[in-house]
Amino acid sequence: MMNCSFLPLILFLASHTRTHTTSAWVSVGNEGNQQQRLRSLSSSLRRADYESDDDESATAKSVSCTSSRRDFMAAAAAATAFTLPTKPADAAVTDETDTFAAADSAYRGLSRFDPPAIARQQSTTATSDEFVVSIAKEDLKSGGGLGLELADIVFRTNRRVYVKGVRPNSLADGKGIKKGWVLVSVDGASAERTNAEGAAIMVSRSVRASAEESRSDMLELRFRDPAVFQDQLRNLEQGQEVTTQVAPAGDTTQRNEDGSVKRGERATGQDDQNLSVTQLIPPKICKRGADVDDLMEISYLGTVVETGQVFDGSAIKVDGKAIPGRGNDVSLFFVLGKQPFGQFPPGFDAGLQGMCVGERRRLIVPPVLAYGSVGVPRRGIPPNATLQYDITLVSINGLATPQ
Secondary structure: OOOOOHHHHHHHHHHOOOOOOEEEEEOOOOHHHHHHHOOEOOOOOOOOOOOOOOOHHHHHHHHHOHHHHHHHHHHHHHHHOOOOOOOOOOOOEEEOHHHHOOOOOOOOOOOOOOOOOOOOOHHHOOOOOEEEEEEEHHHHHOOOOOOEEEEEEEEOOEEEEEEEEEOOOOHHHHOOOOOOOEEEEEOOEEOOOOOHHHHHHHHHHHHHOOHHHHOOOEEEEEEEOHHHHHHHHHOOOEOOEEEEEEEOOEEOOOEOOOOOEOOOOOOOEEOOEEEEEEEEEOOOOOOOOOOOOOEEEEEEEEEEOOOOOEEEEOOEEEOOEEOOOOOOOOOEEEEOOOOOOOOOOHHHHHHOOOOOOOOEEEEEEOHHHOOOOOOEHHHOEOOOOOEEEEEEEEEEOOEOOOO
């Protein structure tokens, strides 16, 4: 069982989740009936009440014993001030794969040196699963509208506008737009931090703008297709890198409905959060890649991209000591797509689809899929750190032979 700190992070995310869905039809036609064609269908919001009444009796009781408690704590602090051992904030983590593996074991050699990732601003890495659909504005003005129903979903402060439905025989249908696509931008303006109705208004304004204002007679909609990234993972070639965006840039502050910052929170923001996957070593034979529900045996090493420091791995020692419960194992097991919250990094589920026995991949994981704005100082992970995982697939469902 992997001993890592993802559980507190995932539980924190889950406890602060706000789901909020709305939808709107994008039907651009005559300006007079535009408001009738644009309709918001539904919204739901779960709220958490952080306010609680004071317990007067408990308060009175605590006041009465404050003095004695302070005296006790002062005495305890004085007694232990010179006896508590000090421990450095950053632990020394070392890869012990070849040490743990027997000399004649097939597991020996899983640890190998791969040139580290060049420290870079991961948010600037070009995505490989986005594309532009161009539509003549005159076709939209002629009547009938685009025939595209948009909806949005919110997880904490991250919002996505996606295609909920496509009207048959509409312009959108003719252009091949599909359900489930994520709307990224409208004529170059980001649509990832607005809702469905806001995105529909962006399309309407772009169509009604004069040629001088828009500088184009074409409406350009940029989409992201989640299925494209999955297909790219299943068809990786040696040295090829594929990238998808998992969260957009912008304000990530936890706010109340009136816009004020929630109690106990602070103003925060983030860059685009991009996940990149590269094939370091191709499989010798592969007719079947890993899929959801498969039991995967992996050997991996985790490092911080910004510093190059090792912070985790399937066979490591921390400050010269083995991880309790691992028994000097060289590899770890988990079920792809079905792991309990906190057991393994969420980036594993996203980046190991289609992986083959004997294949080695590198995952460059953004902070939102790692340790966020807090980091883990005791493991040498600073706030907003980008992590690198070099992963070798040893077996699928107990079979270590190429499949």
